[in-house]
Amino acid sequence: MRMRWSVGKDEVGTAVRALGAPGDEGVVTKTRVDLRTDHLILTLDAPPKTAPRGIEVLAMDEREKADEGERIWFPFEDILDSRGRELVEGSVTSASAEGSIITLDREIFLSGESGSPIISQRTGRVIGTLSRSGEEKGKTIMIIAPGASIVAKMRQAEKEAYRPRLIDVIGKGAKVELAEVLKRRDATRPSGPASSDDDK
Numbered sequence: 001m002r003m004r005w006s007v008g009k010d011e012v013g014t015a016v017r018a019l020g021a022p023g024d025e026g027v028v029t030k031t032r033v034d035l036r037t038d039h040l041i042l043t044l045d046a047p048p049k050t051a052p053r054g055i056e057v058l059a060m061d062e063r064e065k066a067d068e069g070e071r072i073w074f075p076f077e078d079i080l081d082s083r084g085r086e087l088v089e090g091s092v093t094s095a096s097a098e099g100s101i102i103t104l105d106r107e108i109f110l111s112g113e114s115g116s117p118i119i120s121q122r123t124g125r126v127i128g129t130l131s132r133s134g135e136e137k138g139k140t141i142m143i144i145a146p147g148a149s150i151v152a153k154m155r156q157a158e159k160e161a162y163r164p165r166l167i168d169v170i171g172k173g174a175k176v177e178l179a180e181v182l183k184r185r186d187a188t189r190p191s192g193p194a195s196s197d198d199d200k
Contacts, residue, residue: 001167003042007055015042015166020157022169026099026145028132035099036149038131040115040169041157058117061125061147068095071121074130074142076108087119090140092127100128102142107135118144 005013019041026038048057066072073087090104102118110133117126128144135141 001165001170003166012055013048014045016045017043017163017165018169019043019154020160020162021164023153026131028099028143033096033099033143035131035143035145036097038099038145039129039150039153041150041154042166043163058119059125060151061120061123061127062151063127064097064148065095065100065146066092066120066127067122068092070095070127072102072127073119073121074102074104075116075119076110076113078109089121090142093141097146097148099131099143099146102144103136104140104142107138107140110140118142 001016003015004011022041023037023039026035027033028035070092072090072092074090075085076088077085088104088106088108090102092100093103094101110130113130113133116130118128118130119125120127126147128147129150130142131145132143133140
């Protein structure tokens with residue numbers, strides 16, 4: 001098994017091995033969300049080839065968590081649209097070091113997007129990767145694996161000699177229980193009118 005990254009017809013990288021031991025699907029239950037172990041880190045077969053003009057490698061956001069209300073971009077590619085990827089906007093609606101909840105401004109159809117980056121509009125860096133998704137009130141809701149835990153794992157893995165083949169570690173699925181997570185989030189929110197910094 002070999003992973004390939006391309007931009008248009010230009011191949012920019014390949015990988016056949018993971019960097020360190022893979023994580024797992026994390027924990028998403030009625031009472032708990034913890035996606036700090038939801039990761040699979042790849043090691044490139046060779047240094048990245050020169051990407052087409054205007055293409056840059058994304059950097060990880062090392063904050064423990066993004067701020068609630070922080071605006072984000074999600075690079076989305078509609079399989080029915082030939083125009084390529086678009087940056088769908090959204091917000092962090094629940095911030096946690098174990099796994100934040102993102103609400104996009106509109107509903108999109110996700111297929112095979114697990115592991116895609118969520119980018120902070122404030123820092124331009126990746127605050128996490130897509131783990132679970134669903135729909136609520138006509139908008140797409142995402143739960144993300146936190147970027148800080150991915151960075152920590154990368155640094156740990158760089159010290160290890162273990163580089164398993166992708167064919168040996170890819171294939172586990174995750175059960176989506178997004179509806180229960182949203183219920184718990186809403187149940188813990190304070191009732192009454194919202195306040196702002198201007199009111200203080």
